[in-house]
Every structure is written in C-alpha cells, then in structure tokens.
Amino acid sequence: MRTIAKPQPGEYAPYTLDYMKLVADDGLVLQHLETSLSAVETVINEIPAAWLTKPCAENEWTVQEILVHIMDTERIFGYRALRVARADLTELAGFDQDTFVASSGANQRSLASIWAEYTSIRAATLSLFNSFDDEAYVRVGAANKNPLSVRAALYIIAGHELHHLKSIRENYGGRS
Numbered sequence: 001m002r003t004i005a006k007p008q009p010g011e012y013a014p015y016t017l018d019y020m021k022l023v024a025d026d027g028l029v030l031q032h033l034e035t036s037l038s039a040v041e042t043v044i045n046e047i048p049a050a051w052l053t054k055p056c057a058e059n060e061w062t063v064q065e066i067l068v069h070i071m072d073t074e075r076i077f078g079y080r081a082l083r084v085a086r087a088d089l090t091e092l093a094g095f096d097q098d099t100f101v102a103s104s105g106a107n108q109r110s111l112a113s114i115w116a117e118y119t120s121i122r123a124a125t126l127s128l129f130n131s132f133d134d135e136a137y138v139r140v141g142a143a144n145k146n147p148l149s150v151r152a153a154l155y156i157i158a159g160h161e162l163h164h165l166k167s168i169r170e171n172y173g174g175r176s
Helices: 014-020 029-045 063-086 098-100 110-131 151-173
Strands: 140-143 146-149
Touching: 014 063, 014 151, 029 063, 029 110, 029 151, 063 098, 063 110, 063 146, 063 151, 110 151, 146 151
Parallel strands: none
Antiparallel strands: 140 146
16 A cells, blocks of 8 residues: 655644644555544444433534534545645635534434445545645645645544544543
C-alpha cells in the first residue's frame, strides 16, 4: 500500500496537530482509514442503543451526533483536499461544527442509516485520496485562514476520527 509522510509545519493549522499526532507515524494513513471503520463500528456496537441518542453530560453531543460530525468533517476536508490537489488556490471558508451538529438530525436517524452513509463516505474518501499523485499530496492551499496541504487534510481526517473514538470510549465505555 502507498505510504504518505506526515505533513510538516506550515501545511496545516496549528490546532490540527493534536489530531495528526494520533495517527501512526508509519506513512500508512490510507490503510489506517480503511481499517478504522470496523474499529469505530466495534466500539459503537458495544454501547447500548438507548445511549446513542443521549449525551454523556449536559451540553455534549450524543454518539450519533458525533458520528455524523465525523462524516461531515471527512466530507469537508475531502472537498478541501480536492480543491488543493487540483491547484485551486482560492481560500476556502471554515465551518461552524456546532451549527452543523445542531442541524444534522442525527438523533432522529437510525444507526443503520448512519453506518450506510459512513461506509459510503469512507469509500469515497479512500477513492479520492488514492487518485492523487505524489505532487498533489504536497500542494498547499488555504482553508479557514490557515495553510492546508492535501496530505494534511488526509491526516486530519484520520486523526479527527481517532480523537472522537477515544472520546466515545472514555465517555460511554464505563457507563451502566
């Protein structure tokens, strides 16, 4: 499988470094994305269904809202990567994750519909990133007033999912 080195400073917004640190430093980020879907599903399937639409604390997102947030973020960073890979230097706008979550309707959906969408998005993400050549991966554009390379977008997608998976384990793993 293809190896893609972690991005260097100047290729990403400083706050996203926390996400990228969660991804193994072996260059196999595409393989990690391919296998992480089943890890997420395993963790979610261990949580009682009644907990999926209840926040772990006041003003927190529910598990289903977190899953839809992960999907929204993956789509947005995939789109950003496409624009940068195609040498479009237009600065891309940010997004308000809280507004997205509040408008997502995640808690009114079935878990099966969320999984179907999650699986489709992941397949599209992998297909997109596998289509890029080596030159595209190191192209840098701008998103939300910060630099963003194609490879940084990929690592952010992977690390963002790991960040939320860790949070779900911590907040729902020991509930009874």
